[in-house]
Amino acid sequence: xxxxxxxxxxxxxxxxxxxxxxxxxxxxxxxxxxxxxxxxxxxxxxxxxxxxxxxxxxxxxxxxxxxxxxxxxxxxxxxxxxxxxxxxxxxxxxxxxxxxxxxxxxxxxxxxxxxxxxxxxxxxxxxxxxxxxxxxxxxxxxxxxxxxxxxxxxxxxxxxxxxxxxxxxxxxxxxxxxxxxxxxxxxxxxxxxxxxxxxxxxxxxxxxxxxxxxxxxxxxxxxxxxxxxxxxxxxxxxxxxxxxxxxxxxxxxxxxxxxxxxxxxxxxxxxxxxxxxxxxxxxxxxxxxxxxxxxxxxxxxxxxxxxxxxxxxxxxxxxxxxxxxxxxxxxxxxxxxxxxxxxxxxxxxxxxxxxxxxxxxxxxxxxxxxxxxxxxxxxxxxxxxxxxxxxxxxxxxxxxxxxxxxxxxxxxxxxxxxxxxxxxxxxxxxxxxxxxxxxxxxxxxxxxxxxxxxxxxxxxxxxxxxxxxxxxxxxxxxxxxxxxxxxxxxxxxxxxxxxxxxxxxxxxxxxxxxxxxxxxxxxxxxxxxxxxxxxxxxxxxx
Numbered sequence: 001x002x003x004x005x006x007x008x009x010x011x012x013x014x015x016x017x018x019x020x021x022x023x024x025x026x027x028x029x030x031x032x033x034x035x036x037x038x039x040x041x042x043x044x045x046x047x048x049x050x051x052x053x054x055x056x057x058x059x060x061x062x063x064x065x066x067x068x069x070x071x072x073x074x075x076x077x078x079x080x081x082x083x084x085x086x087x088x089x090x091x092x093x094x095x096x097x098x099x100x101x102x103x104x105x106x107x108x109x110x111x112x113x114x115x116x117x118x119x120x121x122x123x124x125x126x127x128x129x130x131x132x133x134x135x136x137x138x139x140x141x142x143x144x145x146x147x148x149x150x151x152x153x154x155x156x157x158x159x160x161x162x163x164x165x166x167x168x169x170x171x172x173x174x175x176x177x178x179x180x181x182x183x184x185x186x187x188x189x190x191x192x193x194x195x196x197x198x199x200x201x202x203x204x205x206x207x208x209x210x211x212x213x214x215x216x217x218x219x220x221x222x223x224x225x226x227x228x229x230x231x232x233x234x235x236x237x238x239x240x241x242x243x244x245x246x247x248x249x250x251x252x253x254x255x256x257x258x259x260x261x262x263x264x265x266x267x268x269x270x271x272x273x274x275x276x277x278x279x280x281x282x283x284x285x286x287x288x289x290x291x292x293x294x295x296x297x298x299x300x301x302x303x304x305x306x307x308x309x310x311x312x313x314x315x316x317x318x319x320x321x322x323x324x325x326x327x328x329x330x331x332x333x334x335x336x337x338x339x340x341x342x343x344x345x346x347x348x349x350x351x352x353x354x355x356x357x358x359x360x361x362x363x364x365x366x367x368x369x370x371x372x373x374x375x376x377x378x379x380x381x382x383x384x385x386x387x388x389x390x391x392x393x394x395x396x397x398x399x400x401x402x403x404x405x406x407x408x409x410x411x412x413x414x415x416x417x418x419x420x421x422x423x424x425x426x427x428x429x430x431x432x433x434x435x436x437x438x439x440x441x442x443x444x445x446x447x448x449x450x451x452x453x454x455x456x457x458x459x460x461x462x463x464x465x466x467x468x469x470x471x472x473x474x475x476x477x478x479x480x481x482x483x484x485x486x487x488x489x490x491x492x493x494x495x496x497x498x499x500x501x502x503x504x505x506x507x508x509x510x511x512x513x514x515x516x517x518x519x520x521x522x523x524x525x526x527x528x529x530x531x532x533x534x535x536x537x538x539x540x541x542x
Contacts, residue, residue: 006031007051007532012043014056015490015512017063018474022511027061029480032532036476056484060514062455063472064213064242064481064528065432066462068378069271069357069422072217072232072244073224074113074147076199077191078426079206082112085145085429090120097126097134097142109156109190110140113147113426118280118393125174126151141187147427148278149174152183159186176283177298181222188224193231200232203425204241208536210430211483211525214242214462216378216422218271218357220249226264233265240535242528243481245466247271247321251309258316267466269313270321270355274300276329279360279397280387284326286361291399297326306336307343314344314352319467321355321378327366330359334369341373350374353467358383358424360406367408371415376465378420381438381454382428383407388443408447409439409454410495420465421458432458433523437516440493450494451513480532486540487514487523 008030016024018037026043028036028050036046047053078085082100087093093115101110117125131140131153139156143149151174157163160182168177175183191199207215219229229246236244248266251273252258261269277283277298282290285297301309306322313320324330333356341349355376360383362370370377384407387393394403412419421439423430439454460472471479490512514523528536 008035008049009052009054009532010043010046010050011054011056011061012040014059014061014484016061016474017511017513019511020475027474029529029532033480034474034476034478037474059526060485060487060490060523061474061482062211062485062513063459063474064483064530065211065458066214066216066420066472067207067212067422067425067430067432068216068420068462068465069218069380070203070215070425070430071147071219071223072203072215073188073196073199073228075206075425075430076201076203077111078113079202080199082110082142083114084112084142085114085116087115088120090117090122090124090126093120094126094130094134097131097140101135101138101140108139109187110135110138111187111191112140112142114145115142115151116145116280118396127172128152128154139187139190141183143184144174144281145427146278146280148180148283149176149281150180150183151175152187156183156187174281176277176281188228193227196228196231197235200235201239204236204244205536207242207430208528209525209538210432211485211528212242212430212432213481213483213528213530213535215244216271216462216466217244217246218249219246220272222274223249223272229266230264240533241530242535243530247319249273249321249323251305252312252316252318252320253308254312255316258312258318261318268319268321269309270319272323272357273309273321275306275322275324275332276300276326278325280393282397284361285329285332286326287328287331290397291402292396296328299329299332301332303332303335303339306333307339310337310340310349310354311343313354314340314348319352319354321357323357325358325360327361327363330356330362330366334366334373334375337373337375338369346373353418353465355420355465361402362405362408362412364411367411367415367417370412370417376418376420377412378422378465379407379409380422380424380428381407381409381435381442382423382431384443384447385434385438386428392443404444406444407442409442409449410447413449413453418461418464419457420461421454422462433514433516437518437522440495440516441518445495448495450492451516452492452494452510455513481530483525483529484527484541485514485523486526488521489515491515493517
C-alpha cells in the first residue's frame with residue numbers, strides 16, 4: 001500500500017467508519033480526497049479503474065485524529081531528552097537527571113519535563129542544591145508535569161538578570177509566574193536550531209504513528225520563540241507528516257497586532273493566552289481558596305482584557321482564544337466575551353468560533369455562556385484520568401466536592417457546546433484512543449459521554465475548532481486524512497445502556513468503534529494517511 005496524493009486507490013475488505021454508509025467496507029481515494037464509500041459488492045465496479053487496490057484484511061479505517069492542543073517542540077524534547085513522567089520517587093528523578101547529564105556533555109542547557117512531586121513519597125520537589133549536585137553545576141531546566149512551574153539549577157538562574165526580583169521567584173520552591181517564564185525563555189533560547197528541528201520531527205513522527213493526522217500548535221511569546229513557531233510551520237509544510245495548524249497567543253489591540261499574527265502564519269491569537277495558570281501548581285484562579293493552600297491562585301487577565309482582545313480579533317477576522325482552568329478564570333472569559341459581543345455584535349462573535357483551552361472548572365452558568373457565545377471547549381480528557389478521582393490531585397487541591405465538578409463533558413454536550421479533544425502534550429502523552437477512553441470512562445460517572453461522541457470530538461471536533469466543517473469525517477468530498485487500525489470486534493459504548501442497546505441494532509445505522517473498556521487493548525495503528533499521502537506505515541501495514 002503506497003498511497004500518494006496523486007494516485008487513485010481502492011481500499012476494500014475492512015470496516016470503513018463513515019456516516020455516509022454505516023455498513024461500508026470499501027472506500028475510493030482520488031487526488032487526496034474521498035471519492036466514494038460503500039459496500040464490498042459495489043467496490044467491484046471500481047476495481048479496474050483505480051491505480052491500486054488494497055486488501056484491508058479486516059482492518060478498521062477511521063478519520064485521522066486531530067490533537068487540538070500540543071506544544072510540538074516540547075513533546076519532541078521530552079521524546080529525545082529527559083522525561084521524568086515515569087519517575088516514582090524523588091531519588092529516581094535525581095538518578096535520571098544524573099544519567100542524562102552524563103549522556104549529554106555537549107549540551108549548553110539540559111532540559112527535562114514531567115516531574116510530579118504530588119505522586120512521590122514525601123511530596124517534595126527536587127531542591128536547587130540537589131539539582132546542582134546531580135548536574136555538576138550545569139544549567140538545567142525541569143518543568144513540572146503541568147508546565148506551569150519548574151525547578152532549575154543555579155547555573156541557569158544566573159543566566160537571567162534580576163531573576164530574584166521577578167514575581168514567582170522563591171529560593172526554596174519551584175518557579176512560577178514571570179520568574180518561570182523568564183527562566184523557560186532562557187532555557188529554550190539555548191536550544192540550537194538543529195536540536196529544535198530534531199525534536200519537532202520526533203514529535204510529528206510520534207503523532208503520525210498514533211493515527212494523528214493534524215495537530216493544533218499552541219504557541220506564544222510566553223511559551224516559545226517566533227523562530228520555533230515559524231520553523232515548525234515550515235517543517236510541516238515541507239515534509240510528509242501530520243498537518244500543523246498554529247496559534248500564537250498574543251494579545252491583539254489593533255490592526256498592527258493582527259497583521260503580525262497573520263505574518264507568523266497563525267490561524268489566530270488563541271491557544272495559551274493565559275487567563276490563569278494550573279491547578280497542580282496552585283496558579284489556576286479560583287473563586288474560593290484552594291483546599292491545601294491559603295490563596296485562590298493567580299489571575300493574569302481580567303474580563304476587561306478578555307473583552308478587548310476578543311473585540312479586536314473579531315473586528316480583524318481572527319480567531320481569539322484563552323487558556324482558562326479555574327472557575328474564576330473561566331468566569332472572566334465568559335464575562336469578557338459577552339462584553340465583546342455587546343460591542344461588535346453577538347452574531348460576529350459566534351461566527352468567529354473563539355476557543356477556550358482546558359476549561360476544567362465549569363459551572364452551569366459558564367456552560368450556558370459557552371453555548372450562548374459559540375465558544376469551543378478545547379479540552380483534555382487525560383487530565384481526569386491522571387488527576388481525577390477521590391484520591392487524585394484535583395481532590396487534594398480542591399477537596400472532593402469541588403473536584404467532582406471538573407471536566408463536565410456530558411453537560412457541555414447537552415448544552416450544545418462544541419468539543420475538541422487534545423493532549424496538551426507534553427503535559428499528557430499523545431494518545432488519541434486513550435483520550436477517547438478517558439472521556440467515555442470519566443472518573444465521575446455523570447460526566448461520561450459515549451465513545452462515539454468522544455471520537456467525534458477528537459476527529460471532526462478539531463477541524464470544526466479551526467472553522468472547517470468539511471473534514472474529520474470519511475464522506476465523499478472530504479480530505480483523505482485517515483488511519484488504518486488493527487483491532488478486535490467493533491461495538492457501541494454509551495453511558496446509558498438503553499442507548500447502547502439501540503445503537504447496536506442494525507436499524508439504528510450506527511457504525512461501531514473499538515471496545516475501549518478500561519481493561520481492553522487499544523487499537524494499533526497500521527497506517528496514517530494525510531491528504532491521500534502515507535505519512536506513517538507500521539511494520540504490520542499491508
